[in-house]
Structure formats: structure tokens, C-alpha cells
Amino acid sequence: MFVLNPQSGTPIYRQLIAQITRLIAGGQLAVGTELPSVRELAELHTVNPMTISKAYALLEAEGLLERQRGKPMRVAARRRNQAPLTQRLQQLEREVSELVLAARQLEVGKKELLALVGEQWEKNNA
Structure with a gap:
């Protein structure tokens, strides 16, 4: 979990x-x-x-x-089942910003970074 x-x-x-x-x-x-x-x-x-x-x-x-x-x-019962998409994206914004910064520092291109994210997405959805 x-x-x-x-x-x-x-x-x-x-x-x-x-x-x-x-x-x-x-x-x-x-x-x-x-x-x-x-x-x-x-x-x-x-x-x-x-x-x-x-x-x-x-x-x-x-x-x-x-x-x-x-x-x-x-x-908790007072919470809604799912927050709006904009709120969920805001929760990811800092991590994505840090990931992009790290990729640039390591001279990893956008295409390669997106491919890596795609691979991880598939791996975690298996």
C-alpha cells in the first residue's frame, strides 16, 4: 500500500x-x-x-x-472522496519542480525525463 x-x-x-x-x-x-x-x-x-x-x-x-x-x-468522514484536479496537481507541483531541476542539473533532456516518468508510471500501475 x-x-x-x-x-x-x-x-x-x-x-x-x-x-x-x-x-x-x-x-x-x-x-x-x-x-x-x-x-x-x-x-x-x-x-x-x-x-x-x-x-x-x-x-x-x-x-x-x-x-x-x-x-x-x-x-475521516468529513473529507470528500476526491479533491478537485487543480488541488491534486498543486500537491505535486513542488516535487515536479524539484525533479525538473535535478534533471537539468544532470543534463537529462525533457524527452528522456518524460520517458523515465512514463516508465515509472507503468511500473507503479502493474
Whole structure:
């Protein structure tokens, strides 16, 4: 469900927050969808449970997730299933800008970069 990269410069909890936020905005995580438990997700990705707990707590504080005693964390009911396309694109804008900058610094052309993005798109949709 989530892809966490310990070698990334981005802290694990931030990676998790970004992915959950995108999945909710994109409609892949619908209202009421139960998320894996802290322990389950920590064991699956071999990370400290406090890392997962921190991400869940921050998402709960933002109103994206809700917790009920004795039940798993789930997508908050007050959220719509899918944010408008413009809002979803805004969430990607910074990452795309950083990707383009990195490609230019590495002297990778637009055509090659778009081909790489296309390959990754297909790989992640398999």
C-alpha cells in the first residue's frame, strides 16, 4: 500500500504523510477506509512504531484521519472522496519542480525525463 524509502532524504513519517494525503486526495483511500495498525505497518517496513504513530497523529490533527477507541485508524468522514484536479496537481507541483531541476542539473533532456516518468508510471500501475 505504501512505499517507504529509508535512503531518501525525506523522513519516513513525512513520506507516509505525503502518500496518505495523495491517496485520499486522489480518491484511492475513500472515507471510512481502515489503515493498517501502527504495529503492522512498522513491522512491514521495519521502522520504529513511533514513526508510524507520529504520521498518523499528524494526519489526525489535520482532520484527514480519525480514531475511535478499539478500532483501526481510518479516513475521516468529513473529507470528500476526491479533491478537485487543480488541488491534486498543486500537491505535486513542488516535487515536479524539484525533479525538473535535478534533471537539468544532470543534463537529462525533457524527452528522456518524460520517458523515465512514463516508465515509472507503468511500473507503479502493474
